[in-house]
Amino acid sequence: MQHQESGWSVGLDIGGTKTLAVLLDPSGTPSGQVRLPTERGAEAVVDTAATAAAQLLTRADLTADDLTGIGIGLPGIVDPVGGRVEHAVNLGIESGVPLAEEVSGALAARLNGRGGSRPVPVRLENDLNAAALGAAHLRGEGGGDLAFLALGTGLAAGLVLDGRLHRGVGGAAGEIGHLVYQPGGRPCPCGQRGCLEQYASGTSLRLAWPGPGDRPAPVALFEAVAAGDEAALAVQREFADAVAAAVRVLLLTADVAHVVIGGGVSELGAPLLQVVRERLDHSARESGFLASMRMAERVDLAPHGVPVGAVGAALVGRKES
Ligand SMILES: [Zn+2]
Structure with a gap:
């Protein structure tokens, strides 16, 4: 051909x-x-x-x-x-x-x-x-190392290493949504309990904060936090902690230059990035090792409005x- x-x-x-x-x-x-x-x-x-x-x-x-x-x-x-x-x-x-x-x-x-x-x-x-390839290309890092973390219905990542997709032998590389995050926790359709996806996905947010039906759950949650709702703040904190855990897994496993957050929840924009960075900084304050990895600086959002x-x-x- x-x-x-x-x-x-x-x-x-x-x-x-x-x-x-x-x-x-x-x-x-x-x-x-x-x-x-x-x-x-x-x-x-x-x-x-x-x-x-x-x-x-x-x-x-x-x-x-x-x-x-x-x-x-x-x-x-x-x-x-x-x-x-x-x-x-x-x-x-x-x-x-x-x-x-x-x-x-x-x-x-x-x-x-x-x-x-x-x-x-x-x-x-x-x-x-x-999407992982697209994110690397749009950042001008097409030849580098990047993880694309999709926060949508579920939670999963795509990995670009040395400019090439890393699929794994069975295509399951990056399926970090099914890492057990809370042993004995919420049941997951995969058969395990406490999977990361049950705490850090759009679906988990919707279940934790059904909110008013006229706007997406993540938007309703962040608005409630901005209005000073304590219960909303607790839900947001739990969610951001779980997303931060996903970012740590990717950085500690593959040491990629950047973890780019995409998927439906990423449409929250800067407020989402801010809370995730805050939770990464929080864990870095307790660990000199994590602090040395400068994780908060290495997480970013997928470009808005670009397919x-x-x-x-x-x-x-x-x-x-
Ligand atoms: Zn699972």
């Missing part, structure tokens, strides 16, 4: 509710975006992916020949080598689907004559891994994974 090292690429971040597509120019700068609702099932996912990619190409007046490739990040178990999705429950894909090949075919059919002389290569990656996952997927499309 013809491979062009530094052409344009398209990245697709396919989530449970929306599909975000970004066009990356040859210099690696995002230069166009499309957002479409995600519909469930393999056929609908293929259709949406091909539609989004075709729209980006048409708007930028590019043909398929201008593309180095397309990368797709999605929440599930993927076989990056074979281009297959083995399992993606949130997308309604429950058995192996050769998604890469199907998207490539569907795009060629859509471009209808403007498809160029070859099928566009499509590569798949887990969405968290794609980190789609940018990372586009890098996967360029084969930079």
Whole structure:
């Protein structure tokens, strides 16, 4: 297959509710975006992916020949080598689907004559891994060491080491949400009790602080803290302690330059970063060793308003994974 090292690429971040597509120019700068609702099932996912990619190409007046490739990040178990999705429950894909090949075919059919002389290569990656690559790239640390900590429905991290994704032998590297944090604590769907995910995820926050239904639980919690609510402060402290524990695990295990916090909860922005840094500083005051690692300085937020996952997927499309 013809491979062009530094052409344009398209990245697709396919989530449970929306599909975000970004066009990356040859210099690696995002230069166009499309957002479409995600519909469930393999056929609908293929259709949406091909539609989004075709729209980006048409708007930028590019043909398929201008593309180095397309990368797709999605929440599930993927076989990056074979281009297959083995399992993606949130997308309604429950058995192996050769998604890469199907998207490539569907795009060629859509471009209808403007498809160029070859099928566009499509590569798949887990969405968290794609986001880790995107975060490293956007920070200008594409060749370095970084962990992307996603605080969403669950808690997990993606690891970029020496500029490359570290997936582990079974693809489970970074699944720190299932480290036991409180022995005998809250039950976890994984079968254990007291998993970190039960204390440091969007879901755990929602359970601990149901709050008013008109705004996201993390926002309601932080507003209550700002208004002086003691119970809210205790919930926030427990949450921040657990997130700080996740950051410590990543820094002590992989000694990455930065832990970048993303996922839905990260939309809280600076107030979230501030409480997590405060809890890291708190633990550093009790330990000269932790203090020497300057952990609070090494944690940061994913850039706001930038589709980190789609940018990372586009890098996967360029084969930079
Ligand atoms: Zn668990």
